[in-house]
Amino acid sequence: MEQPRRIALLGGGQLGRMFIENALRYDAEVHVLDPDLACPCAWLAHRFTQGRFDDRDTVLRFAADADVVGIEIEHVSTEALEELERQGKTVIPSSATLRTIQDKGLQKNFYVKHGIPTAPYALIGNASELSEHADLLPAFLKTRSGGYDGKGVVPIRSAADIPDGFDGPYVLEKRVPIAKELAVIAVRGNNGSTVVYDPVEMVFDPDLNLVDVLLAPARCEPEVIERAKALAIRVGEAFGSPGIHAVEMFLTPENELLVNETAPRAHNSGHFTIEACTSSQFDQLLRAYMGWPMGHVAMHGEAAMVNLVGEGGSGTPVLLGIREILKSPGTFIHLYGKEKTRPGRKMGHVTVVAPSREAVDRAVAICKAHVKVVPMEPIEQSTGMGPSRKKHTT
Amino acid sequence: MEQPRRIALLGGGQLGRMFIENALRYDAEVHVLDPDLACPCAWLAHRFTQGRFDDRDTVLRFAADADVVGIEIEHVSTEALEELERQGKTVIPSSATLRTIQDKGLQKNFYVKHGIPTAPYALIGNASELSEHADLLPAFLKTRSGGYDGKGVVPIRSAADIPDGFDGPYVLEKRVPIAKELAVIAVRGNNGSTVVYDPVEMVFDPDLNLVDVLLAPARCEPEVIERAKALAIRVGEAFGSPGIHAVEMFLTPENELLVNETAPRAHNSGHFTIEACTSSQFDQLLRAYMGWPMGHVAMHGEAAMVNLVGEGGSGTPVLLGIREILKSPGTFIHLYGKEKTRPGRKMGHVTVVAPSREAVDRAVAICKAHVKVVPMEPIEQSTGMGPSRKKHTT
Numbered sequence: 113m114e115q116p117r118r119i120a121l122l123g124g125g126q127l128g129r130m131f132i133e134n135a136l137r138y139d140a141e142v143h144v145l146d147p148d149l150a151c152p153c154a155w156l157a158h159r160f161t162q163g164r165f166d167d168r169d170t171v172l173r174f175a176a177d178a179d180v181v182g183i184e185i186e187h188v189s190t191e192a193l194e195e196l197e198r199q200g201k202t203v204i205p206s207s208a209t210l211r212t213i214q215d216k217g218l219q220k221n222f223y224v225k226h227g228i229p230t231a232p233y234a235l236i237g238n239a240s241e242l243s244e245h246a247d248l249l250p251a252f253l254k255t256r257s258g259g260y261d262g263k264g265v266v267p268i269r270s271a272a273d274i275p276d277g278f279d280g281p282y283v284l285e286k287r288v289p290i291a292k293e294l295a296v297i298a299v300r301g302n303n304g305s306t307v308v309y310d311p312v313e314m315v316f317d318p319d320l321n322l323v324d325v326l327l328a329p330a331r332c333e334p335e336v337i338e339r340a341k342a343l344a345i346r347v348g349e350a351f352g353s354p355g356i357h358a359v360e361m362f363l364t365p366e367n368e369l370l371v372n373e374t375a376p377r378a379h380n381s382g383h384f385t386i387e388a389c390t391s392s393q394f395d396q397l398l399r400a401y402m403g404w405p406m407g408h409v410a411m412h413g414e415a416a417m418v419n420l421v422g423e424g425g426s427g428t429p430v431l432l433g434i435r436e437i438l439k440s441p442g443t444f445i446h447l448y449g450k451e452k453t454r455p456g457r458k459m460g461h462v463t464v465v466a467p468s469r470e471a472v473d474r475a476v477a478i479c480k481a482h483v484k485v486v487p488m489e490p491i492e493q494s495t496g497m498g499p500s501r502k503k504h505t506t
Numbered sequence: 507m508e509q510p511r512r513i514a515l516l517g518g519g520q521l522g523r524m525f526i527e528n529a530l531r532y533d534a535e536v537h538v539l540d541p542d543l544a545c546p547c548a549w550l551a552h553r554f555t556q557g558r559f560d561d562r563d564t565v566l567r568f569a570a571d572a573d574v575v576g577i578e579i580e581h582v583s584t585e586a587l588e589e590l591e592r593q594g595k596t597v598i599p600s601s602a603t604l605r606t607i608q609d610k611g612l613q614k615n616f617y618v619k620h621g622i623p624t625a626p627y628a629l630i631g632n633a634s635e636l637s638e639h640a641d642l643l644p645a646f647l648k649t650r651s652g653g654y655d656g657k658g659v660v661p662i663r664s665a666a667d668i669p670d671g672f673d674g675p676y677v678l679e680k681r682v683p684i685a686k687e688l689a690v691i692a693v694r695g696n697n698g699s700t701v702v703y704d705p706v707e708m709v710f711d712p713d714l715n716l717v718d719v720l721l722a723p724a725r726c727e728p729e730v731i732e733r734a735k736a737l738a739i740r741v742g743e744a745f746g747s748p749g750i751h752a753v754e755m756f757l758t759p760e761n762e763l764l765v766n767e768t769a770p771r772a773h774n775s776g777h778f779t780i781e782a783c784t785s786s787q788f789d790q791l792l793r794a795y796m797g798w799p800m801g802h803v804a805m806h807g808e809a810a811m812v813n814l815v816g817e818g819g820s821g822t823p824v825l826l827g828i829r830e831i832l833k834s835p836g837t838f839i840h841l842y843g844k845e846k847t848r849p850g851r852k853m854g855h856v857t858v859v860a861p862s863r864e865a866v867d868r869a870v871a872i873c874k875a876h877v878k879v880v881p882m883e884p885i886e887q888s889t890g891m892g893p894s895r896k897k898h899t900t
Contacts, residue, residue: 408859439799
């Protein structure tokens with residue numbers, strides 16, 4: 113008789129929340145550890161523990177009665193994951209995979225060792241070593257650890273461009289010409305079988321230099337699509353860990369694919385799968401955790417995803433433009449239940465699924481024109497766009 | 507600026523749970539009233555109130571701070587709904603619709619008044635009036651109120667077939683020849699626009715005389731499919747209330763469609779829409795509550811839904827056959843989080859979405875062979891198939 117498996121999740125942000133939203137269908141038991149009592153998962157978890165996921169002992173205590181340990185953020189204690197593996201728990205991703213990925217230097221070396229194409233680079237300790245690698249300039253200079261969501265990366269032409277306090281050790285990575293940025297999500301089951309979604313194209317806002325909208329499938333030749341999917345599968349096989357491998361890639365003007373970096377967890381570029389595919393990335397992750405067969409990845413149509421990031425200041429969030437965007441066929445809103453908005457914070461996203469790219473583009477244009485998350489005006493007496501905390505009255 | 511709307515839901519069973527699972531994506535605030543502290547919604551609701559939804563004052567207190575009042579079961583206080591309408595709240599379905607539907611006699615009269623085809627019937631007070639309606643025999647005798655899920659209905663050939671304690675007033679309904687039983691879900695938005703899903707065919711187990719599997723779309727001629735959808739829309743228009751109208755119909759051997767009854771709420775026959783359609787019945791209901799435009803109803807493929815009802819006794823539930831069924835492409839499990847199983851209790855369901863009817867049929871056969879919910883054996887020390895109650899550790 114199959115026994116239930118208890119999942120301990122390190123991190124309680126929106127990725128965890130969307131994971132739980134799907135896991136609820138299966139009545140799976142999900143425990144969450146996060147330092148923030150007001151995080152998006154706090155009241156949705158079957159058990160929520162407030163604490164640091166980068167502290168070995170806190171993680172070990174939290175996961176003591178779990179069967180499966182997962183992450184929704186990279187910056188967790190790998191020492192704890194190693195010990196949990198020794199205890200015989202299912203840990204996804206493996207501690208070895210996470211150790212490699214946490215250090216961008218080790219991650220680049222890993223790609224080279226496994227014959228996975230990546231942009232030329234050098235590992236350097238400090239700015240004085242730049243002069244030995246003039247051939248790599250202009251470059252991106254990346255701190256080897258601690259970077260997240262674009263932080264920890266600066267474009268440089270010379271040592272003079274390095275900001276104060278931006279300390280090494282670094283990855284110095286040659287700026288290669290980029291035709292498109294792609295992301296491909298491959299998911300490995302516990303038995304080694306792998307499924308892979310259609311590649312996503314990240315479209316950047318030329319003014320803000322931020323990812324503006326994600327299109328799935330990417331607007332590429334079928335041959336490139338297939339090559340990108342095969343490359344993501346290779347990356348997943350090289351790491352060898354079960355679970356999600358979200359592989360970010362550059363497509364060069366010569367149609368070469370170079371792996372930028374891999375996230376061993378649910379990823380922003382896979383949110384379109386919730387409505388555009390029968391099994392979402394979160395559904396696949398649950399299946400991997402539970403040792404179940406993988407689900408289907410086929411898309412129902414063309415899709416786009418627009419991140420809703422806070423604008424116009426900080427405060428209790430209000431979503432504008434709901435009615436305008438939901439008038440477009442096949443549009444959906446996701447809000448992550450964060451109590452406060454601030455400029456640049458990811459507050460939610462909009463997904464569009466439609467039969468044609470033109471219909472998707474029309475909906476995206478409406479979304480960009482009307483939908484935004486802003487702080488509530490002080491004069492408003494409402495309680496905001498969502499409930500602040502769960503309350504029980506019995 | 508659009509203000510958030512707080513939803514007060516009367517009833518906390520699996521229909522409410524699946525509604526909340528979808529509403530969480532939008533961070534909508536859902537409060538739930540149910541007498542059972544261990545009901546499937548209890549810990550998922552933003553606020554859970556233990557109490558009777560058929561008690562006027564309890565409902566009025568519960569819904570006092572809500573903007574929208576909805577139901578997930580018919581047997582709620584219509585007096586309370588009327589008062590809430592007078593207070594200016596959005597009540598879905600309307601109290602008038604629910605009053606008509608709660609009384610099967612009024613419901614039949616309503617169909618006749620609106621020219622909606624239904625099986626011949628008479629309203630009678632007691633068994634002695636049967637002799638005046640010999641032309642309707644053999645018949646189904648239904649209690650006018652209080653029936654649910656097949657309860658409150660007996661097939662009779664004469665007064666001698668009426669069980670003790672099965673008291674009137676009754677609907678006496680002629681048994682018409684039935685080729686198929688269909689259900690069609692139409693959803694009206696707040697602005698009167700209506701969307702309608704493909705009809706579902708209810709396939710009965712010939713031995714147990716229970717609905718065994720639901721197939722979508724129904725295996726009927728396209729002309730019948732279109733007529734069934736048009737009929738469901740007409741029923742929704744006749745009631746005039748926003749929200750879901752789940753219309754159960756008989757298809758006669760002469761291809762005539764007769765409305766059996768209508769549920770003004772999310773319905774078992776619409777569960778396939780969660781995975782088989784981009785907007786599920788629960789998503790549409792949320793849109794109706796919020797006054798948002800309706801979503802898409804197109805199907806991604808052929809679908810089936812198999813109810814998982816308790817077998818083999820009472821106790822803590824265990825689900826058997828998970829791995830076997832998830833091996834079939836496009837299969838999904840839903841478990842409702844009920845603490846105890848008992849024979850015949852709806853504990854969950856399996857959905858299949860596949861490109862062909864043959865693939866769906868194969869998965870359904872595997873499901874019926876392997877998947878069942880049984881009570882845990884007393885020797886087992888596990889905590890069951892799901893968490894019993896939510897716990898917080900902070």
